[in-house]
Amino acid sequence: MRIGDLAARTGLTTKTIRFYEDSGLLPAPPRTRGGYRDYPDRSVTRLAFVRDAQRAGLTLAEIRSILAIRDDGHAPCTHVSSLIHEHLDDIDKRMAELSATREALRALADRATTTDPADCGQADICTILKRM
Amino acid sequence: MRIGDLAARTGLTTKTIRFYEDSGLLPAPPRTRGGYRDYPDRSVTRLAFVRDAQRAGLTLAEIRSILAIRDDGHAPCTHVSSLIHEHLDDIDKRMAELSATREALRALADRATTTDPADCGQADICTILKRM
DNA sequence: CTTGACCTTCCAGCGCGCTGGAAGGTCTAG
DNA sequence: CTAGACCTTCCAGCGCGCTGGAAGGTCAAG
Numbered sequence: 001m002r003i004g005d006l007a008a009r010t011g012l013t014t015k016t017i018r019f020y021e022d023s024g025l026l027p028a029p030p031r032t033r034g035g036y037r038d039y040p041d042r043s044v045t046r047l048a049f050v051r052d053a054q055r056a057g058l059t060l061a062e063i064r065s066i067l068a069i070r071d072d073g074h075a076p077c078t079h080v081s082s083l084i085h086e087h088l089d090d091i092d093k094r095m096a097e098l099s100a101t102r103e104a105l106r107a108l109a110d111r112a113t114t115t116d117p118a119d120c121g122q123a124d125i126c127t128i129l130k131r132m
Numbered sequence: 133m134r135i136g137d138l139a140a141r142t143g144l145t146t147k148t149i150r151f152y153e154d155s156g157l158l159p160a161p162p163r164t165r166g167g168y169r170d171y172p173d174r175s176v177t178r179l180a181f182v183r184d185a186q187r188a189g190l191t192l193a194e195i196r197s198i199l200a201i202r203d204d205g206h207a208p209c210t211h212v213s214s215l216i217h218e219h220l221d222d223i224d225k226r227m228a229e230l231s232a233t234r235e236a237l238r239a240l241a242d243r244a245t246t247t248d249p250a251d252c253g254q255a256d257i258c259t260i261l262k263r264m
Numbered sequence: 265c266t267t268g269a270c271c272t273t274c275c276a277g278c279g280c281g282c283t284g285g286a287a288g289g290t291c292t293a294g
Numbered sequence: 295c296t297a298g299a300c301c302t303t304c305c306a307g308c309g310c311g312c313t314g315g316a317a318g319g320t321c322a323a324g
Binding site: 045046049052053055056057066067070075076077078080081084085087088091092094095098099101102104105106108109112113115117118120124125126128129130 | 177178181184185187188189198199202207208209210212213216217219220223224226227230231233234236237238240241244245247249250252256257258260261262
């Protein structure tokens with residue numbers, strides 16, 4: 001299968017597939033006489049895995065680490081499980097941060113409705129945004 | 133005031149202050165005979181504003197747009213208010229996305245606890261992460 | 265006069281996941 | 295033979311907010 005077919009089957013672009021090869025996510029395939037990449041069917045599965053893992057919010061580096069374990073002949077279950085938990089923690093942290101920012105913005109929005117532009121001197125630049 | 137003093141007073145680095153000048157956030161100050169930047173006191177206020185606005189989650193481009201209005205002699209209240217509301221919407225969107233990813237990860241984590249590594253064949257790479 | 269703290273400019277890179285374009289090679293259909 | 299669809303490599307850039315380093319100038323204290 002040539003790169004264009006693999007792209008069509010996986011929904012990726014040829015650019016992305018070559019990028020994944022450079023990034024160590026997809027092994028370099030054999031070449032045809034003309035120098036074209038010639039992929040085996042299992043490349044489709046491999047790229048599907050990459051897509052699934054990305055959908056779960058894993059980074060390419062993490063996906064690479066899972067594939068490395070698999071390519072070593074081991075089951076990556078334990079590693080995958082700990083990556084999942086790390087990401088859950090990370091998401092909780094980011095949601096807390098967003099929540100705090102949201103609160104701050106809500107307070108600023110409230111202040112904005114009760115601010116008279118005439119009261120806002122040149123020196124301050126913007127009283128709405130001043131530290132609360 | 134020289135750049136190092138301004139940095140000390142605002143908690144920024146001299147690098148960042150020069151970067152802000154290049155970015156159009158802080159006007160280029162006059163220079164001493166030796167070619168050193170010589171800041172007026174109001175630069176402290178200006179950088180404090182930048183910090184406050186960043187704390188509210190505004191981007192430097194947005195902050196620049198607020199400053200441009202102020203530098204034009206107008207009160208930026210209306211603009212600031214609409215930026216705040218845009219960011220609130222943005223945060224709501226991102227929180228919804230994070231929440232969805234979180235749900236997906238939780239489901240994967242549950243699956244991980246009930247998965248036997250022995251059932252995970254080489255071909256699949258990782259059954260835990262398969263599309264649900 | 266020398267040291268050393270501070271300043272200057274300019275250029276480059278970070279992390280992340282691609283994406284774009286140039287310049288050229290290969291292969292098939294008509 | 296030619297068109298054009300596809301492929302190759304290589305180099306560069308995106309957005310964001312800085313950060314690092316090199317190579318050199320300025321100035322006050324000792």
